[in-house]
Amino acid sequence: xxxxxxxxxxxxxxxxxxxxxxxxxxxxxxxxxxxxxxxxxxxxxxxxxxxxxxxxxxxxxxxxxxxxxxxxxxxxxxxxxxxxxxxxxxxxxxxxxxxxxxxxxxxxxxxxxxxxxxxxxxxxxxxxxxxxxxxxxxxxxxxxxxxxxxxxxxxxxxxxxxxxxxxxxxxxxxxxxxxxxxxxxxxxxxxxxxxxxxxxxxxxxxxxxxxxxxxxxxxxxxxxxxxxxxxxxxxxxxxxxxxxxxxxxxxxxxxxxxxxxxxxxxxxxxxxxxxxxxxxxxxxxxxxxxxxxxxxxxxxxxxxxxxxxxxxxxxxxxxxxxxxxxxxxxxxxxxxxxxxxxxxxxxxxxxxxxxxxxxxxxxxxx
Numbered sequence: 001x002x003x004x005x006x007x008x009x010x011x012x013x014x015x016x017x018x019x020x021x022x023x024x025x026x027x028x029x030x031x032x033x034x035x036x037x038x039x040x041x042x043x044x045x046x047x048x049x050x051x052x053x054x055x056x057x058x059x060x061x062x063x064x065x066x067x068x069x070x071x072x073x074x075x076x077x078x079x080x081x082x083x084x085x086x087x088x089x090x091x092x093x094x095x096x097x098x099x100x101x102x103x104x105x106x107x108x109x110x111x112x113x114x115x116x117x118x119x120x121x122x123x124x125x126x127x128x129x130x131x132x133x134x135x136x137x138x139x140x141x142x143x144x145x146x147x148x149x150x151x152x153x154x155x156x157x158x159x160x161x162x163x164x165x166x167x168x169x170x171x172x173x174x175x176x177x178x179x180x181x182x183x184x185x186x187x188x189x190x191x192x193x194x195x196x197x198x199x200x201x202x203x204x205x206x207x208x209x210x211x212x213x214x215x216x217x218x219x220x221x222x223x224x225x226x227x228x229x230x231x232x233x234x235x236x237x238x239x240x241x242x243x244x245x246x247x248x249x250x251x252x253x254x255x256x257x258x259x260x261x262x263x264x265x266x267x268x269x270x271x272x273x274x275x276x277x278x279x280x281x282x283x284x285x286x287x288x289x290x291x292x293x294x295x296x297x298x299x300x301x302x303x304x305x306x307x308x309x310x311x312x313x314x315x316x317x318x319x320x321x322x323x324x325x326x327x328x329x330x331x332x333x334x335x336x337x338x339x340x341x342x343x344x345x346x347x348x349x350x351x352x353x354x355x356x357x358x359x360x361x362x363x364x365x366x
Contacts (some may be wrong), residue, residue: 003237004218004244009043010036010272011249013064014079014254018048019265020304023058027210028303033064035296036241036252039249040288041272044290046076046096049085055259058209064094070095079125081119101350103186104137106130106173109150110165113157114192130173134180146186147173147246148219152204154195161195163203169212174212186217193261194225194268198235205239219251222270223256225263229270230280250275253297253308271310274296277317290317291342316341327359 013033017024036044046068052059070076070292076096079087089096108116108126116122137145147170154160170187174345177184187208189201201220208215218238222229236246251270257267277290290312297313307314314335325342330351331339341346 001238001240002167003282003284004240004242004246006007006237006246006248006279006286007042008226008248008250008272008286009277010041011045011269012036012251012253012255012272014048014058015249016047016059016251016253016300017268018055019255019259019267022059024057024303025355026060026067029064030067032296032299032303033068035292037069037074037300038289039296040286041293042078042287043075043099046078048257049078049080049088049209057159061081062088063154065092065096067249069214070342075099087197102140103118103144103146105146105148106133106176106187107148107150107188108169108173110161110169111151111158111193114151114155114261117157118192118258127172130176134176134182137182138180142182144216145177145182146188146219147177147184148186148188148190150190150363151192152189153191153197153200154193156193163200166204167207172209176203182248183213183214184212186219187212187215188219188221190221192221192258192267194229196222196232197228201232201235202239205236216243217245217247218250219247223261224254224268224270225257225266227229227247229268230278233270233275237282243321248275252293253300253313254310255300255308268309271297271308271312273312274315277312282334294342314338318347325359328353 013029017029033046046065047061048055048058050058072307077099078096080086080089108123112123115126119295149166149169152166174184189204199324205218218236218240222232232250248270251269252272254271254274256266256269257263257265260269273290273293276286276290276293280302294313298309299306301308315338319341330348332348337348337351
């Protein structure tokens with residue numbers, strides 16, 4: 001089976017921290033960011049340059065940037081929503097950079113309610129900006145563009161959206177670029193309220209490919225409120241092929257969420273370590289050291305004071321070769337003991353071995 005080129009961006013410093021306590025010290029965020037920088041993650045968003053009135057957790061983002069140690073080869077970026085935010089971000093370039101493959105996008109949310117709660121702007125305000133974006137792109141001589149839908153799958157305030165509603169909005173955006181003579185090569189779908197379902201992802205990606213074969217790049221921002229994020233991620237890998245690239249937003253530990261979506265901290269995202277483990281099991285290399293990533297999640301859990309949402313940070317990646325468990329490993333009962341996959345059997349000290357004699361190492365029969 002051929003898979004698309006996979007890219008992903010680590011968002012725990014932004015999407016994760018924006019829903020956590022405002023009292024987390026900047027030095028602790030720096031500790032986490034420095035740990036993440038050593039994992040091999042290709043792209044880390046360090047935070048948001050937004051109003052502290054609405055997102056007080058990001059009020060000291062500058063302190064985090066001033067305090068961390070950038071690692072060569074890692075792309076660090078920041079999110080901003082307006083010219084003032086962009087100006088603040090540009091004051092820290094470098095070490096921050098603009099993602100190099102970003103193309104101008106037309107974008108609007110299907111859920112007007114969410115957009116008003118989140119940004120004090122409605123869907124009509126988003127659409128009203130399209131001509132400005134198109135004209136700026138045309139004047140800049142850009143050669144490709146993107147289209148996208150926010151709250152693409154459903155809303156906690158307005159219910160589920162239909163396939164035709166998604167496609168109709170994308171068609172309007174596509175036509176605006178067609179009229180400007182700029183080819184559309186990218187489609188993005190964002191799901192802030194956790195309504196994504198694997199079969200809906202399949203339907204959408206197949207429909208986009210059928211209607212616009214020139215679209216070769218896809219972006220998915222999927223929250224995991226209802227536990228279908230990773231399954232939906234796999235569905236995208238299954239439906240696309242080696243002609244395509246697909247970009248996922250993830251967070252270490254799977255934490256995160258928008259305070260305006262109605263689910264708070266339980267919203268979550270696809271956990272970066274769970275995605276990396278799945279990709280490795282599929283034979284897709286990421287360059288990420290999953291052990292170091294797990295250690296970063298453990299640091300995260302110390303900082304937020306509770307277990308994170310991901311699974312691989314607790315049970316470990318699938319063991320292969322010399323990482324298979326010892327047949328005589330003591331009984332494992334607690335989450336702390338389960339960390340033996342990385343910390344070794346010393347964390348199992350005192351565990352019971354109720355079998356009467358040592359169990360021989362298994363001999364696999366072919």
